[in-house]
Amino acid sequence: MSLLTSKNVFEQLPSGLDSEIFDALYDKAGVKIERIISNGQSSPRQGWYEQEHDEWVMVIQGSAVLGFEDSSKLSLSVGDHVLIPAMLKHKVLATSRTPATIWLAVHASNPSKCFSDSDDDKQGETS
Known part of the structure; x- marks a missing residue:
């Protein structure tokens, strides 16, 4: 019998959400992976998210629009x-x-070790 179990991010989806749901899928060693379910929610008009860590997000169902302090917008689909x-000020302007x-969101408290594209980090890799 295996000690590993699988889960599906599309299971246990509540309907008629009044607020977003944040489910931690993994939270260890400075890395947090979470499933976020939004149902038309957006960030409050006042204020910004300004996190002390990098955040990587992917839309796996629906769509969303992010806004940034410089007034730029980024539309995301599946x-x-x-x-x-x-420290980049941002907010969620809309979700479907x-x-x-x-x-899916990945928060990294030591981003230089997780999200680097520098050549220094690729030493020892072979093609």
Whole structure:
């Protein structure tokens, strides 16, 4: 018997959400992976998210629009993902209701070890 169990991010989806749901799928060693379910929710008009860590998000169902302090917007649909660098002010402007938006989010407290594309980090890799 295996000690591993699988779960499905599309299971146990509540209907008629009044608020977003945040489910931690993994939270160890400075890395947190969560499923977020949004059903038409958006960030409050006042204020911004300004996190001390990088956040990578992917939309796996539905759609969303992110807004940034410089007034730029980024529309995301199924399969789209973005890395939001630490301290970049952002907010969720819109999420779809039908279907609800399901996100995967990865928060890294030591982002230089997780999300780096530098050549230094690729030493020792072979093609």
